[in-house]
Every structure is written in structure tokens, then in C-alpha cells.
Amino acid sequence: MEKVNRIIFDDQYRLCLLKNKVLEEDRSFCHHNFEHLLTVARLTYLLLLEKECRFISKEMAYSAGLLHDIGRWKEYQGEGDHAGHSAALAESILERAGFKPSEQKLILKAIAQHRHHNPDEHRSPLSEALAKADDLARLCFSCTAQKECRNADRRSHRSGLLY
Numbered sequence: 001m002e003k004v005n006r007i008i009f010d011d012q013y014r015l016c017l018l019k020n021k022v023l024e025e026d027r028s029f030c031h032h033n034f035e036h037l038l039t040v041a042r043l044t045y046l047l048l049l050e051k052e053c054r055f056i057s058k059e060m061a062y063s064a065g066l067l068h069d070i071g072r073w074k075e076y077q078g079e080g081d082h083a084g085h086s087a088a089l090a091e092s093i094l095e096r097a098g099f100k101p102s103e104q105k106l107i108l109k110a111i112a113q114h115r116h117h118n119p120d121e122h123r124s125p126l127s128e129a130l131a132k133a134d135d136l137a138r139l140c141f142s143c144t145a146q147k148e149c150r151n152a153d154r155r156s157h158r159s160g161l162l163y
């Protein structure tokens with residue numbers, strides 16, 4: 001998992017996580033911290049394994065999970081939905097990590113599509129696994145802010161609580 005390690009120790013990656021942390025200090029809803037990113041990375045890989053999807057590597061699955069919310073801080077600054085920002089910020093990090101252009105493209109698309117996607121737009125198995133993993137990663141049923149959360153119903157419905 002050499003490329004994944006390069007992401008984890010990438011300066012820009014660390015800076016994004018720090019910005020998320022600072023801007024989420026008083027947030028009652030889910031945080032977009034390293035723990036969330038790692039949970040999503042693991043679930044993305046698990047879902048792909050279940051699908052027996054062989055053309056997406058473990059490193060690609062983990063990278064998509066670890067990078068999918070790195071632009072969240074931009075959303076808090078009023079710059080619109082974070083999915084596109086996360087993909088834009090992830091581009092150079094993936095390049096530095098050593099992913100091939102075709103791999104980068106698939107990962108970036110999955111990140112950009114992890115919240116909303118045009119139903120006419122094709123979603124790769126990686127895109128589908130990442131979006132599902134993101135919902136599964138949230139333990140809405142045990143969350144004290146559930147009533148005020150706009151995502152709780154959708155997540156519980158889609159994931160059937162834990163799976």
C-alpha cells in the first residue's frame with residue numbers, strides 16, 4: 001500500500017484534514033476527519049471485494065475513501081458542494097502518490113460523484129461503492145443530532161442501518 005501511505009503523509013492532504021478539523025470544531029453533525037475517511041476507505045474496498053470487482057485495486061479503493069471529503073472545508077467557506085472541491089484537491093495528491101492517469105481518472109470521478117450524480121451519467125463500480133460506503137459509515141441510529149440532520153433518513157433507508 002505504498003501509494004496509500006504517500007497520500008497519508010502528503011502535506012496538502014494533512015493540511016486539508018487540519019482545515020476540516022478546525023472548521024468542524026463546533027459542529028454537532030458528523031465530522032469529516034481521518035477516522036471517517038478510513039472507515040469509508042475500508043468499506044469501499046469491502047464492497048468491491050463482495051462484487052468481485054477485479055479491475056479496481058485495493059490502493060484505488062482506499063485512495064478514493066481517504067480523499068473523498070478533503071474539500072469539505074471549502075463548503076464551510078461558502079464555496080458550494082464539497083465533492084467537486086475534494087476531487088480538484090485530490091488531483092495533485094494522486095499524481096504525487098504515483099497513480100497512473102487512468103487510475104487517477106476513475107478515483108477522481110468517484111470522489112466527484114460521491115454525493116450527487118446525474119442519473120444519466122455512468123457510474124463505475126468504484127463510484128457506486130464509494131457512495132454506498134459513505135452512507136454505511138454513518139451510525140445515524142445512535143446519533144444525538146439525528147432529528148436535525150437532513151441526511152439521516154436517506155442514510156438509514158439506503159443502508160438498512162448497518163448494511
Ligand SMILES: [Fe+2]
Nearest residue numbers: 068069114115
Ligand atoms: Fe462527502
Ligand SMILES: [Fe+2]
Nearest residue numbers: 040068069134
Ligand atoms: Fe464522507
